[in-house]
Amino acid sequence: MNVxxxxxxxxxxxxxxxxIAGGILSKQLLAKGRRVLILEAGADHGDDWxxxxxxxxxxxxxxxxVPNSPYPNLPTVPSPTVLDIxxxxxxxxxxxxxxxQRGPIPFGSDYLRAYGGTTLHxxxxxxxxxxxxxxxxxxxxxxxxxxxxxxxxxxxxEKAEWEIGVSAEVEDQTPEALGIHLARPSDAHGYFxxxxxxxxxxxxxxxxxxxxxxxxxxxxxxxxYRPDFADEAEPxxxxxKIRVASTPQGRNSVPxxxxxxxxxxxxxxxxxxxxxxxxxxxxxxxxxxxxxxxSACIPICPIQAKYNAMKTLADARALAETKTRxxxxxxxxxxxxxxxxxxxxxxxxxxxxxxxxxxxxxxxxVSGIVYKSYLFPGVPQYELRRARGKTYVLAGGAIENSTLxxxxxxxxxxxxxxxxxxxxxxxxxWGLAREPxxxxxxxxxxxxxxxxxxxxxxDQKAAFRLELGNSGWxxxxxxxxxxxxNLVEGDNLFGPELRKKLxxxxxxxxxxxxxxxxxxxxxxxxxxxxxxxxxxxEFRPVISYDISDYSRxxxxxxxxxxxxxFQRLGIKNFTxxxxxxxxxxxxxxxxxTVYGAGHLVGTHRIGNNPKTSxxxxxxRTHDHDNLWMVGCxxxxxxxxxxxxxxxxxxxxxxxxxxxxxxx
Numbered sequence: 066m067n068v069x070x071x072x073x074x075x076x077x078x079x080x081x082x083x084x085i086a087g088g089i090l091s092k093q094l095l096a097k098g099r100r101v102l103i104l105e106a107g108a109d110h111g112d113d114w115x116x117x118x119x120x121x122x123x124x125x126x127x128x129x130x131v132p133n134s135p136y137p138n139l140p141t142v143p144s145p146t147v148l149d150i151x152x153x154x155x156x157x158x159x160x161x162x163x164x165x166q167r168g169p170i171p172f173g174s175d176y177l178r179a180y181g182g183t184t185l186h187x188x189x190x191x192x193x194x195x196x197x198x199x200x201x202x203x204x205x206x207x208x209x210x211x212x213x214x215x216x217x218x219x220x221x222x223e224k225a226e227w228e229i230g231v232s233a234e235v236e237d238q239t240p241e242a243l244g245i246h247l248a249r250p251s252d253a254h255g256y257f258x259x260x261x262x263x264x265x266x267x268x269x270x271x272x273x274x275x276x277x278x279x280x281x282x283x284x285x286x287x288x289x290y291r292p293d294f295a296d297e298a299e300p301x302x303x304x305x306k307i308r309v310a311s312t313p314q315g316r317n318s319v320p321x322x323x324x325x326x327x328x329x330x331x332x333x334x335x336x337x338x339x340x341x342x343x344x345x346x347x348x349x350x351x352x353x354x355x356x357x358x359x360s361a362c363i364p365i366c367p368i369q370a371k372y373n374a375m376k377t378l379a380d381a382r383a384l385a386e387t388k389t390r391x392x393x394x395x396x397x398x399x400x401x402x403x404x405x406x407x408x409x410x411x412x413x414x415x416x417x418x419x420x421x422x423x424x425x426x427x428x429x430x431v432s433g434i435v436y437k438s439y440l441f442p443g444v445p446q447y448e449l450r451r452a453r454g455k456t457y458v459l460a461g462g463a464i465e466n467s468t469l470x471x472x473x474x475x476x477x478x479x480x481x482x483x484x485x486x487x488x489x490x491x492x493x494x495w496g497l498a499r500e501p502x503x504x505x506x507x508x509x510x511x512x513x514x515x516x517x518x519x520x521x522x523x524d525q526k527a528a529f530r531l532e533l534g535n536s537g538w539x540x541x542x543x544x545x546x547x548x549x550x551n552l553v554e555g556d557n558l559f560g561p562e563l564r565k566k567l568x569x570x571x572x573x574x575x576x577x578x579x580x581x582x583x584x585x586x587x588x589x590x591x592x593x594x595x596x597x598x599x600x601x602x603e604f605r606p607v608i609s610y611d612i613s614d615y616s617r618x619x620x621x622x623x624x625x626x627x628x629x630x631f632q633r634l635g636i637k638n639f640t641x642x643x644x645x646x647x648x649x650x651x652x653x654x655x656x657x658t659v660y661g662a663g664h665l666v667g668t669h670r671i672g673n674n675p676k677t678s679x680x681x682x683x684x685r686t687h688d689h690d691n692l693w694m695v696g697c698x699x700x701x702x703x704x705x706x707x708x709x710x711x712x713x714x715x716x717x718x719x720x721x722x723x724x725x726x727x728x
Contacts, residue, residue: 069435069451074410076102077727079434079454081420081469082461083107084182085709086696086716088377089228090458091412093720095384099727101412102452103378104434106142106419106461107179108442112375114349120185124365130539132186132663135365136177139443140600142419145175147661152647158607165597165607172610173648174488174661176462180416181375183462183663186364188509189315189371190532190707191231193222195240196252197519198704201584204248205524207615208584208702212673212682216255218714220333223261225713226313227332229372230342232265232356233313243515244308246288248523260331264340265318267311268356271535272503273575274512278309280634281514286626288522307516307626309533315372315709316356316508317342333717343376345369360536362509371508378414385412417442418450421603423457423473423692431457431692437601445600456691456723460716463698464606467591467668472604476669476679476688483592485585485667487703490612490648490659492579492620494627495541496636501572504537505545510578511535517626518705527582527619530705531626537574542639545571575636579623580662582705583616591668612659617652624657664708668698683722684715691726695719 078094080087083105091101110116124135133146149162150171159166166172176183196215201208236242240253247253270278285304320340323329329336344353345368353368362371369376389411419437426432434457437447459466467483476482514531522528538544545567552558552566589611593604612620631638642649646658672678675687684699686692697712 067449069449071451072453074102074413076100076413076452076454078102078456078458078723079104079452080458080460081434082182082459082465082696083180083374083378083414083416084460084462085184085374085377085713086460087458088374088381089713089716090460090695090720090723092377092381092384093717094724095381095388095412097724098388099724100410101381102454103414104418104420104436104452105180105414105416107177107416108137108139108142109180109414109416110137112180112346114345114347114352117345117347117369120365121367124361130361130364132364133175133177136179136185137442141417141439141443141445142178143599144178147173147175150647160597163599163605165594165605167607167609168611170611170650171647172486172488172608172661173491173659174663174665176464176663176665178465180414181373181378184373184709187663187709188362188707190510191226191229191233191313191315191710192706193238194704194706194711195245195247195519196256197248197523198702198706201523201702207523211701212671218711218718219255219258221714221717222710223258224333224717225710227264227337227340228377228717229315229710229713230265230317230340231263231313231315231710232268232318233263233311234267235261235263237267237311238313240519243310243518244306245516245518246305246520248519248521258331262321262330263313264330265320265342268314268316268318268508268511270311270512271507273535274309274311274533276498276502277512277533277630277634281630282308284629284633286629288517288520288622289525303521305516305520307514307630309512310515311512312510314508314511316362316366317344317354317370318356346375346379356508358507360505360507360509381412382414415452419447419601419603420461420469421472423459423469423475424451425475425689429688430690439601447601456693456727458693458695458719458723460695462696463665463668464591464608466694466696466698468593468604468606470669470694471591471593475692476686478688479676479679481587481670481677482679483668484587484590485670486589486591486608486610487583487585487666489580489662489664489703489705490583490616490620491662492581492623492657492659493541493576494579494624494631494638494640495538495574495576496631496638496640497570497573498575499573499635502575504535504572504574507535509534509536517623522622525618526622527584527616528705529579529581529619529623531623532578532580534576534578536576537571538576541576544574577627577630579620579627580705581616581619581623583703584613585667585670585702586611586613589667612650614652617650617657620657620659621652621655662707664697664703666697666700666703666708669694670701671699672701684719685722685726693719693723
């Protein structure tokens with residue numbers, strides 16, 4: 066049996082995972098004078114512009130432009146990919162990819178195990194949750210309440226938006242401006258702090274967005290029958306008047322300038338300087354300081370105008386360099402081994418280091434993390450080592466956190482570890498507009514219809530949001546490549562006639578994505594099984610997953626809303642859900658096809674009761690006094706907002722708690 070070699074240094078905090086949660090934690094703790102080590106299973110190919118170009122080359126050469134297509138899928142550190150997803154039949158699990166899927170519905174999302182994590186291929190949508198989302202059990206009898214409220218998280222939302230660099234206007238993002246028919250109107254009060262401003266101005270809406278807004282703003286859509294609602298025209302029906310709203314986005318636009326030249330901004334209770342957009346990592350930092358409207362946000366921003374966690378990690382490294390610099394040092398560019406060693410005593414990122422076991426002492430405290438250090442990506446040979454610290458954080462994502470914790474025998478008292486896995490089931494509707502609407506221009510999505518994110522209907526069916534896509538039928542039908550193929554091979558077109566027909570068809574393509582709320586369910590879970598390990602001998606996640614009637618009712622409602630919008634705009638519907646699709650399901654006699662949204666939530670939720678939650682409200686585990694679990698896995702419910710911003714806000718909250726614990 067291999068005996069781990071102990072690392073020379075002992076740090077204040079050892080973090081597993083170099084994604085956005087690990088980046089924020091390290092940056093905040095370094096600012097407090099803490100010494101931090103990050104263990105990252107993946108490689109750091111993207112930290113330099115030249116190697117980032119390798120991702121782009123891979124993307125351009127990939128036939129399937131799926132979220133993980135630009136990035137290497139190494140046998141040493143396999144990542145799940147949507148290309149491996151297939152239907153689950155009978156009792157035999159589907160073990161085709163990294164996930165082992167037990168069904169009955171395949172879990173349709175993936176993530177990336179690499180330096181920078183899944184922020185390398187996220188869309189950048191940075192929505193806050195609504196106050197009601199924290200109290201769904203009390204208000205609607207669904208899910209469970211969070212142990213914290215929206216007001217508790219408000220200052221951390223501000224810090225997260227300034228860390229990511231969110232482009233938006235406050236006046237466009239209030240519940241009223243979003244057209245949300247709040248079940249409790251008082252929720253709108255104080256949704257933003259009185260003098261708060263986003264760090265950058267909103268990215269302009271696309272021509273397609275204005276087409277939708279012009280045609281459907283103010284259109285009433287019934288959300289359900291309510292005897293207590295007395296609409297004059299149709300008594301008993303509750304209506305919401307839909308509105309197209311710009312989406313807050315984690316990509317660079319024009320930075321906001323204070324009213325007075327020497328003034329700053331109030332962010333999370335602190336006064337900060339005006340935001341400086343961060344471009345590409347490495348020596349090409351001048352690139353990407355403004356979004357150029359590439360339509361490839363997923364899977365990769367060619368210029369890194371979209372936020373990724375490598376930027377926060379670079380900030381953390383620069384902070385460590387500053388803090389370790391002595392007054393007598395005259396050369397800021399000193400890269401000598403002695404200088405690097407000095408910096409790494411304060412902050413070190415050890416990539417290609419797979420955490421394989423969390424060790425406990427006799428008192429149940431974590432005493433070390435054993436990891437496999439491999440030299441060559443893709444070659445399953447490694448050295449077994451042990452990292453030590455005073456405090457430990459698992460920040461590798463909902464599924465990887467739970468898999469490692471289960472493999473280490475952690476957090477057993479509640480039996481909730483690994484359970485309540487959630488996503489936003491993603492369904493599409495697509496059609497052809499009567500006029501060109503400018504498809505395939507601008508970022509992937511710049512606006513949505515948020516009107517269905519709250520309302521009294523949530524006691525019967527799930528809330529949802531509608532995402533207006535700017536890239537035609539790409540995800541829905543493989544456009545524009547499939548259009549070229551069909552016109553050449555099917556209609557025998559070429560030359561000017563082919564270009565004319567392509568322009569006519571593709572420029573009219575519209576697509577709406579429906580992202581539906583999913584409530585926690587103990588049977589939706591991550592487990593481990595010794596029969597399923599990867600090339601390095603690590604457990605592969607075994608996933609059981611289904612979508613409840615509550616969410617299916619929301620899907621049906623979302624589909625109905627899309628059809629009413631199509632009818633209003635005269636869009637010819639081409640939506641087709643095929644029973645042979647991997648994510649095909651039925652509700653009330655109708656069939657729908659759903660995909661994963663990449664929003665992995667749950668598995669180690671926060672709570673006050675150690676019998677029903679894995680971690681405390683500050684994300685310290687109930688069972689192990691010096692262990693935190695941070696990330697989207699901490700969220701008790703998924704609501705309807707893309708979870709990255711909320712997760713980032715919670716990471717700021719956790720950093721403060723960890724610093725207090727170390728004091």
